[in-house]
Amino acid sequence: MVRTQSYTAAARALGYTQSAISQQMKALERAAGTPLFTRAGRGFRLTEAGETLARHAEDILGSMSIAWEQMTAVARLRAGRVRVCAFPSANATLLPRAMALLAAESPGIRVELLEDEPPDSLRRVAQGESDLALAFAYPGLRDETPDELVEIPLLEDQLTVLLPAGHPLLDRPALELVDLTEERWIAGCPRCRANLLHQCAQLGFVPDITYTIDDILTIHSLVAQGLGVAMMPGLTLSFLHGDTIKGRSLSPISRRQVSAYVLRDHLRIPATARMLEALSSVAGQRTAGHS
Structure with a gap:
Protein backbone atom coordinates (compact mmCIF):
# COMPACT_ATOMS: atom_id res chain seq x y z
CA MET A 1 0.00 0.00 0.00
CA VAL A 2 2.78 2.42 0.83
CA ARG A 3 4.45 1.88 -2.53
CA THR A 4 1.37 1.46 -4.72
CA GLN A 5 -0.96 3.99 -3.00
CA SER A 6 -3.85 1.77 -4.13
CA TYR A 7 -5.71 -1.27 -2.77
CA THR A 8 -6.07 -2.65 -6.29
CA ALA A 9 -2.40 -2.27 -7.18
CA ALA A 10 -1.30 -3.68 -3.83
CA ALA A 11 -3.60 -6.69 -4.23
CA ARG A 12 -2.24 -7.32 -7.72
CA ALA A 13 1.39 -7.07 -6.54
CA LEU A 14 0.88 -9.40 -3.57
CA GLY A 15 -1.42 -11.89 -5.25
CA TYR A 16 -4.39 -11.23 -2.94
CA THR A 17 -7.89 -9.97 -3.58
CA GLN A 18 -8.64 -6.29 -3.13
CA SER A 19 -11.13 -7.21 -0.41
CA ALA A 20 -8.45 -9.08 1.56
CA ILE A 21 -6.07 -6.11 1.38
CA SER A 22 -8.83 -3.72 2.45
CA GLN A 23 -9.74 -5.89 5.44
CA GLN A 24 -6.10 -6.16 6.53
CA MET A 25 -5.66 -2.38 6.39
CA LYS A 26 -8.81 -1.80 8.43
CA ALA A 27 -7.66 -4.34 11.01
CA LEU A 28 -4.28 -2.62 11.19
CA GLU A 29 -5.95 0.75 11.76
CA ARG A 30 -8.15 -0.71 14.50
CA ALA A 31 -5.05 -2.12 16.22
CA ALA A 32 -3.27 1.24 15.89
CA GLY A 33 -6.30 3.16 17.12
CA THR A 34 -5.86 5.85 14.48
CA PRO A 35 -6.20 6.25 10.67
CA LEU A 36 -3.10 5.27 8.72
CA PHE A 37 -4.32 6.32 5.24
CA THR A 38 -6.49 9.11 3.90
CA ARG A 39 -8.09 9.11 0.45
CA ALA A 40 -6.35 11.31 -2.13
CA GLY A 41 -8.20 11.28 -5.47
CA ARG A 42 -8.23 7.69 -6.69
CA GLY A 43 -5.44 6.65 -4.36
CA PHE A 44 -4.41 6.98 -0.75
CA ARG A 45 -1.97 9.09 1.21
CA LEU A 46 -0.26 8.16 4.45
CA THR A 47 -1.25 10.01 7.61
CA GLU A 48 1.47 11.06 10.06
CA ALA A 49 0.82 7.89 12.04
CA GLY A 50 0.99 5.89 8.83
CA GLU A 51 4.35 7.42 7.89
CA THR A 52 5.72 6.56 11.34
CA LEU A 53 4.56 2.95 11.02
CA ALA A 54 5.95 2.69 7.49
CA ARG A 55 9.41 3.85 8.60
CA HIS A 56 9.54 1.29 11.40
CA ALA A 57 8.12 -1.42 9.13
CA GLU A 58 11.01 -0.92 6.71
CA ASP A 59 13.50 -1.26 9.57
CA ILE A 60 11.75 -4.37 10.89
CA LEU A 61 11.61 -6.02 7.47
CA GLY A 62 15.27 -5.19 6.90
CA SER A 63 16.23 -6.70 10.27
CA MET A 64 14.13 -9.80 9.56
CA SER A 65 15.89 -10.24 6.24
CA ILE A 66 19.31 -10.00 7.89
CA ALA A 67 18.22 -12.37 10.67
CA TRP A 68 16.94 -14.87 8.11
CA GLU A 69 20.21 -14.76 6.20
CA GLN A 70 22.20 -15.28 9.40
CA MET A 71 19.98 -18.16 10.53
CA THR A 72 20.37 -19.79 7.13
CA ALA A 73 24.15 -19.41 7.37
CA VAL A 74 24.14 -21.08 10.80
CA ALA A 75 21.90 -23.91 9.60
CA ARG A 76 24.17 -24.54 6.61
CA LEU A 77 27.32 -24.39 8.79
CA ARG A 78 28.64 -21.24 7.08
CA ALA A 79 28.54 -19.58 10.50
CA GLU A 156 38.70 -45.03 27.42
CA ASP A 157 41.85 -43.35 28.71
CA GLN A 158 44.34 -45.82 30.18
CA LEU A 159 46.12 -44.84 33.41
CA THR A 160 49.89 -44.93 33.70
CA VAL A 161 52.30 -44.66 36.63
CA LEU A 162 55.01 -42.06 36.11
CA LEU A 163 58.40 -42.63 37.74
CA PRO A 164 61.64 -40.64 37.62
CA ALA A 165 64.41 -41.91 35.37
CA GLY A 166 66.60 -44.40 37.19
CA HIS A 167 63.84 -45.65 39.48
CA PRO A 168 64.49 -49.32 40.40
CA LEU A 169 60.98 -50.41 39.35
CA LEU A 170 61.52 -49.30 35.75
CA ASP A 171 62.96 -52.71 34.92
CA ARG A 172 59.40 -54.06 35.00
CA PRO A 173 57.15 -53.66 31.92
CA ALA A 174 54.05 -53.19 34.11
CA LEU A 175 53.43 -52.40 37.75
CA GLU A 176 50.85 -53.33 40.33
CA LEU A 177 49.78 -50.69 42.82
CA VAL A 178 50.95 -52.93 45.67
CA ASP A 179 54.47 -52.55 44.26
CA LEU A 180 54.24 -48.85 45.17
CA THR A 181 53.07 -49.00 48.78
CA GLU A 182 56.32 -47.44 50.05
CA GLU A 183 56.41 -44.65 47.48
CA ARG A 184 55.63 -41.00 48.00
CA TRP A 185 52.84 -39.88 45.71
CA ILE A 186 52.07 -36.70 43.79
CA ALA A 187 48.32 -36.43 43.23
CA GLY A 188 46.37 -34.37 40.72
CA CYS A 189 42.83 -32.98 40.60
CA PRO A 190 40.30 -33.91 43.33
CA ARG A 191 38.64 -36.56 41.16
CA CYS A 192 42.01 -38.12 40.29
CA ARG A 193 43.07 -38.09 43.95
CA ALA A 194 39.80 -39.78 44.89
CA ASN A 195 40.44 -42.51 42.34
CA LEU A 196 43.97 -43.08 43.63
CA LEU A 197 42.72 -43.39 47.21
CA HIS A 198 39.86 -45.65 46.09
CA GLN A 199 42.12 -48.06 44.19
CA CYS A 200 44.69 -48.21 46.97
CA ALA A 201 41.99 -48.76 49.60
CA GLN A 202 40.74 -51.77 47.65
CA LEU A 203 44.27 -53.21 47.97
CA GLY A 204 44.45 -52.48 51.68
CA PHE A 205 46.84 -49.53 51.91
CA VAL A 206 46.78 -45.73 52.03
CA PRO A 207 49.14 -43.97 49.62
CA ASP A 208 51.56 -41.43 51.07
CA ILE A 209 50.38 -38.36 49.13
CA THR A 210 53.15 -35.84 49.70
CA TYR A 211 52.16 -33.23 47.11
CA THR A 212 48.86 -32.29 45.48
CA ILE A 213 48.66 -30.03 42.46
CA ASP A 214 46.20 -29.78 39.56
CA ASP A 215 48.75 -28.60 36.98
CA ILE A 216 49.97 -31.46 34.79
CA LEU A 217 53.34 -29.96 33.90
CA THR A 218 54.08 -29.29 37.57
CA ILE A 219 53.32 -32.92 38.41
CA HIS A 220 55.70 -34.04 35.68
CA SER A 221 58.42 -31.72 37.00
CA LEU A 222 58.01 -32.99 40.55
CA VAL A 223 58.29 -36.60 39.35
CA ALA A 224 61.35 -35.70 37.27
CA GLN A 225 63.03 -34.32 40.39
CA GLY A 226 62.47 -37.60 42.22
CA LEU A 227 59.96 -36.15 44.67
CA GLY A 228 57.41 -38.88 44.12
CA VAL A 229 55.49 -41.03 41.64
CA ALA A 230 52.15 -40.19 40.05
CA MET A 231 49.22 -41.98 38.46
CA MET A 232 48.40 -40.10 35.26
CA PRO A 233 45.89 -40.60 32.41
CA GLY A 234 47.15 -41.48 28.95
CA LEU A 235 46.05 -38.12 27.51
CA THR A 236 48.75 -36.43 29.57
CA LEU A 237 51.62 -38.55 28.26
CA SER A 238 52.03 -36.37 25.19
CA PHE A 239 53.31 -33.66 27.56
CA LEU A 240 56.29 -35.76 28.64
CA HIS A 241 59.64 -34.31 27.63
CA GLY A 242 63.17 -35.59 27.67
CA ASP A 243 64.33 -38.73 29.43
CA THR A 244 63.66 -37.56 32.98
CA ILE A 245 60.31 -39.37 33.35
CA LYS A 246 59.25 -42.86 32.39
CA GLY A 247 55.78 -44.37 32.31
CA ARG A 248 54.68 -47.88 33.17
CA SER A 249 51.23 -49.36 32.64
CA LEU A 250 49.26 -50.74 35.55
CA SER A 251 48.39 -54.39 36.01
CA PRO A 252 45.52 -54.99 35.97
CA ILE A 253 44.84 -52.23 33.45
CA SER A 254 43.03 -49.23 34.88
CA ARG A 255 41.09 -46.75 32.76
CA ARG A 256 38.85 -43.71 32.96
Missing part, protein backbone atom coordinates in the same frame (compact mmCIF):
# COMPACT_ATOMS: atom_id res chain seq x y z
CA GLY A 80 27.82 -20.41 14.12
CA ARG A 81 29.36 -20.71 17.55
CA VAL A 82 29.88 -23.58 19.96
CA ARG A 83 31.15 -23.16 23.53
CA VAL A 84 33.12 -26.17 24.79
CA CYS A 85 34.10 -26.67 28.44
CA ALA A 86 36.74 -29.35 28.96
CA PHE A 87 39.26 -30.58 31.52
CA PRO A 88 42.88 -29.48 30.93
CA SER A 89 44.34 -32.57 29.24
CA ALA A 90 41.37 -32.74 26.82
CA ASN A 91 41.76 -29.04 26.04
CA ALA A 92 45.41 -29.69 25.21
CA THR A 93 44.98 -32.91 23.19
CA LEU A 94 41.55 -33.87 21.86
CA LEU A 95 40.14 -30.41 21.24
CA PRO A 96 42.92 -28.89 19.10
CA ARG A 97 42.71 -31.81 16.66
CA ALA A 98 38.91 -31.70 16.62
CA MET A 99 38.96 -27.93 16.05
CA ALA A 100 41.40 -28.34 13.16
CA LEU A 101 39.08 -30.90 11.58
CA LEU A 102 36.10 -28.59 12.11
CA ALA A 103 37.96 -25.58 10.67
CA ALA A 104 38.84 -27.54 7.53
CA GLU A 105 35.26 -28.64 6.87
CA SER A 106 33.19 -25.79 8.39
CA PRO A 107 35.46 -22.72 8.67
CA GLY A 108 32.56 -20.42 9.57
CA ILE A 109 32.03 -22.09 12.95
CA ARG A 110 33.75 -20.39 15.88
CA VAL A 111 34.73 -22.42 18.95
CA GLU A 112 35.01 -20.83 22.39
CA LEU A 113 37.10 -22.85 24.85
CA LEU A 114 36.41 -22.97 28.58
CA GLU A 115 38.23 -25.02 31.18
CA ASP A 116 36.75 -26.79 34.18
CA GLU A 117 36.82 -30.18 35.85
CA PRO A 118 33.75 -32.39 36.25
CA PRO A 119 31.21 -32.17 37.77
CA ASP A 120 31.42 -28.36 37.48
CA SER A 121 31.78 -28.59 33.70
CA LEU A 122 28.51 -30.55 33.50
CA ARG A 123 26.73 -27.91 35.58
CA ARG A 124 27.91 -25.27 33.14
CA VAL A 125 26.13 -27.06 30.32
CA ALA A 126 22.97 -27.62 32.35
CA GLN A 127 22.91 -23.91 33.29
CA GLY A 128 23.46 -22.71 29.73
CA GLU A 129 27.01 -21.39 30.26
CA SER A 130 28.44 -23.89 27.79
CA ASP A 131 27.04 -25.82 24.83
CA LEU A 132 29.13 -28.95 25.29
CA ALA A 133 31.35 -30.42 27.99
CA LEU A 134 34.12 -32.97 27.91
CA ALA A 135 34.39 -34.81 31.20
CA PHE A 136 35.85 -38.01 32.62
CA ALA A 137 34.76 -40.57 35.18
CA TYR A 138 36.53 -43.37 36.98
CA PRO A 139 34.97 -46.81 37.57
CA GLY A 140 33.09 -46.82 40.84
CA LEU A 141 33.34 -43.02 41.21
CA ARG A 142 30.82 -41.77 38.67
CA ASP A 143 28.71 -38.75 39.56
CA GLU A 144 25.04 -38.69 38.66
CA THR A 145 24.56 -36.99 35.30
CA PRO A 146 21.91 -34.23 35.27
CA ASP A 147 18.71 -35.58 33.68
CA GLU A 148 18.70 -32.93 30.95
CA LEU A 149 22.14 -33.96 29.64
CA VAL A 150 22.99 -36.65 27.12
CA GLU A 151 26.30 -38.54 27.47
CA ILE A 152 28.21 -39.44 24.31
CA PRO A 153 31.11 -41.84 25.18
CA LEU A 154 34.29 -40.93 23.29
CA LEU A 155 37.17 -43.09 24.53
CA GLN A 257 35.93 -43.00 30.64
CA VAL A 258 36.03 -39.75 28.63
CA SER A 259 32.66 -38.55 27.34
CA ALA A 260 30.98 -35.52 25.82
CA TYR A 261 27.87 -34.11 27.48
CA VAL A 262 25.26 -31.92 25.80
CA LEU A 263 21.67 -30.83 26.32
CA ARG A 264 19.38 -33.16 24.40
CA ASP A 265 17.86 -30.33 22.36
CA HIS A 266 21.32 -29.08 21.38
CA LEU A 267 21.97 -32.26 19.43
CA ARG A 268 19.85 -30.64 16.70
CA ILE A 269 21.95 -27.45 16.59
CA PRO A 270 24.22 -27.79 13.52
CA ALA A 271 27.40 -26.30 15.02
CA THR A 272 27.16 -28.40 18.19
CA ALA A 273 26.37 -31.56 16.24
CA ARG A 274 29.32 -30.94 13.92
CA MET A 275 31.65 -30.40 16.89
CA LEU A 276 30.51 -33.72 18.36
CA GLU A 277 31.23 -35.44 15.04
CA ALA A 278 34.74 -33.99 14.99
CA LEU A 279 35.41 -35.07 18.58
CA SER A 280 34.11 -38.57 17.90
CA SER A 281 36.35 -38.82 14.84
CA VAL A 282 39.46 -37.71 16.75
CA ALA A 283 38.65 -40.03 19.67
CA GLY A 284 38.17 -42.93 17.26
CA GLN A 285 41.55 -42.25 15.62
CA ARG A 286 43.23 -42.14 19.02
CA THR A 287 41.60 -45.41 20.10
CA ALA A 288 42.63 -47.10 16.84
CA GLY A 289 46.18 -45.85 17.25
CA HIS A 290 46.46 -47.30 20.75
CA SER A 291 44.74 -50.63 20.10
